[in-house]
Amino acid sequence: MADVRRYFDLPSPFAMKRGGRLHRARLAYETWGTLTPARDNAVLILTGLSPSAHAASSADDPSPGWWEAIIGPGKALDTRRWFVICVNALGSCKGSTGPASIDPATGAPYRLDFPELALEDVANAAHALAQGLGIERLACLIGCSMGGMAALGYMLLHPGSVRAHISISTAPQAQPFAIAIRSLQREAIRLDPNWNEGRYDDAHYPEHGMQIARKLGVITYRSAIEWHGRFGRIRLDAEHREDDPFGFEFQIESYLEGHARRFARSYDPNSYLYLSRASDWFDMAEYGAGDVLAGLRRIHVERALVIGVDTDILFPLQQQQQIADGLTASGATVEFVALDSPQGHDAFLVDTERFGAAIARFMAAG
């Protein structure tokens, strides 16, 4: 299939928060719907760590997107009304420039020579894209998970650029539990001898490290309650068991293995390390003299919808409440929706009925 993504060339050099510069960098993005002549109906989506810009199917690419149930004609993000843009994060590996991209200065992949990446860089790159599309002010900026952190940075660094905001299962700063999980994921990758300080290739690929990292991700993205209902203690059939005394025996183990295998080769390990570390670094308190709420208060949007899930152990509900409180204190009209979805952090990808309902209501009121 042809590459139907669109590409946006970032200003070159593109200056980064921690001092680096990128030359001839670009972002991959996709759009749905039509931008009005007044350019006032744009909705920009910043994604979590792993998704691509393919959030929904289109005539050009009919394969289902990662938020297929939310985006489309008549859906929560109604593409008959809204011009929806989804961007692959700077530093990712789904078309945007990242550690696996060719460094024009050397003709070889950046690998660990990619500059230190912050979520503010992800935000600034996405803002440059919006500007490049002629959109001075987004009708709505949506951020999910890691993208929610980048969205907070976007609004803070570009005052007046966003009218309404939807914050989904994210955090105003990385807290130690999430840092611990991500640090361990990075360690599993780095300890894989095939990682080789970032100089792997297809034949020598840190597959085991990526699999452990992904399994740990999937475990923390979901909730104990959901898995109890879904998997219980169901055993694998004898023919699906390995001939190994400690091999997989329960369905939950093979479920994780399937997820990990699919992911390991489809995501660049160095991109994973860079974006994971960027998430640990993110802290709205930097903009509030050490106080998260003071940082959030410096954001100005008219309206915000903040959605969280009470079974999310990675981005706990208290952090969603904190975002809602901070944006309220900033003067925004804030709706805070706490869902009891059993799917934990991943609920926004799965419980699309309830997320869709909240989003649709918010978008209709705009």
Next chain:
Amino acid sequence: MADVRRYFDLPSPFAMKRGGRLHRARLAYETWGTLTPARDNAVLILTGLSPSAHAASSADDPSPGWWEAIIGPGKALDTRRWFVICVNALGSCKGSTGPASIDPATGAPYRLDFPELALEDVANAAHALAQGLGIERLACLIGCSMGGMAALGYMLLHPGSVRAHISISTAPQAQPFAIAIRSLQREAIRLDPNWNEGRYDDAHYPEHGMQIARKLGVITYRSAIEWHGRFGRIRLDAEHREDDPFGFEFQIESYLEGHARRFARSYDPNSYLYLSRASDWFDMAEYGAGDVLAGLRRIHVERALVIGVDTDILFPLQQQQQIADGLTASGATVEFVALDSPQGHDAFLVDTERFGAAIARFMAAG
């Protein structure tokens, strides 16, 4: 220091649940207090996966034990009244026979030739010890974490052997979230090339695998709330940072590293694998025709105290409630204590004030 542990020789051969047999196996244990002539004041403690039998200091070994705050004269388990026994689990590596022990048939360590181990074997071995000490009926059987599962097996398999029971942060069956965590811990060890199908030595030791397993353990033993209060986003001083772009930067990372380093060489990796898998296998439903509560109803004790912690993600409070419900249905007088300690699964080792108060009250009422 001399070895002050006591040893008990198990009946030989010792038949195991899944078909294996151990020859000349033994258990390490320690005791505090004095057994009455009527032998009616014995309190037996079954531990979690990693602790030794050294639960408290004594004249023979004045070093603090893992439950020092709970056991001793005038403490919750008052050794002026009770004869307290703590046993190192069969299959562990702290003096009891396990995979690192010498197989008398070959003169070499068992390693993976150790028979398949179930928590019912841990229970049966502990019961044989009590019998060997001339104790027909325990005044109280206490099980913490993995030891709590073994304790349920002990009471079910040896009716009339226990008068009162204290169940702490455990489970009547392994559920998929806990299985997923343990499976990933085992995988990290098994993927370490130095594990070498269990044939490691000091020079080629699966240190990285053990460290990842331990970090994952420590992460899931605690709670996000506690860590936020303790570590926040405190950075390491520059001199404690590694010269590595993805090296540790936050205090939480070096805290985990310290725990992991201390543990990696102090616990036998094969023991870890065996006891971890035994925990996954444990299921009271096996004794209730597929129904957990029916299995629990077959246990007979007079009184029980069931304690759980609402921040425990590994052994969630619902599972403690299930044990309390099942024991109540069996006819026992049950006190259920749900604590809101922030320390998660580890609270029984840390929040000894509240655990101690509940235990003291229960023991005094006996």
